[in-house]
Amino acid sequence: GVVYPASCPIAPSGIALHPFPIYELLFNLLLFGFILLIRKKVKIPGRLMAIYLMGYSIERFFLDYLRGDYVKNIWVFSTAQIISIGILIAGVVLYFVLKRNKDKTLE
Numbered sequence: 001g002v003v004y005p006a007s008c009p010i011a012p013s014g015i016a017l018h019p020f021p022i023y024e025l026l027f028n029l030l031l032f033g034f035i036l037l038i039r040k041k042v043k044i045p046g047r048l049m050a051i052y053l054m055g056y057s058i059e060r061f062f063l064d065y066l067r068g069d070y071v072k073n074i075w076v077f078s079t080a081q082i083i084s085i086g087i088l089i090a091g092v093v094l095y096f097v098l099k100r101n102k103d104k105t106l107e
Helices: 020-038 047-066 079-106
Strands: none
Touching (some): 020 047, 047 079
16 A cells, blocks of 8 residues: 655555555546547547546546545545536436437437
């Protein structure tokens, strides 16, 4: 794990933590690669953004369990996880609303 010094204000000191920033970086690179692979197939403007929102929110939700400063604020979820659920819902809604709006403009 990563041990932050006592002078570091962003993490608890002296405790070995998962390298959360590295995990997040690796997942974002994978998500970016996935989006690059599908960008030619996605014909509806805005859908790539919806896919990114869904992917990032899922990643953030699960990686939050690995953080050393995990604090349950709402039931069993942290604030970041609640926000991730909201972003996932927004991404799913955006994905399908864009399809419906494209279908309506074709009629």
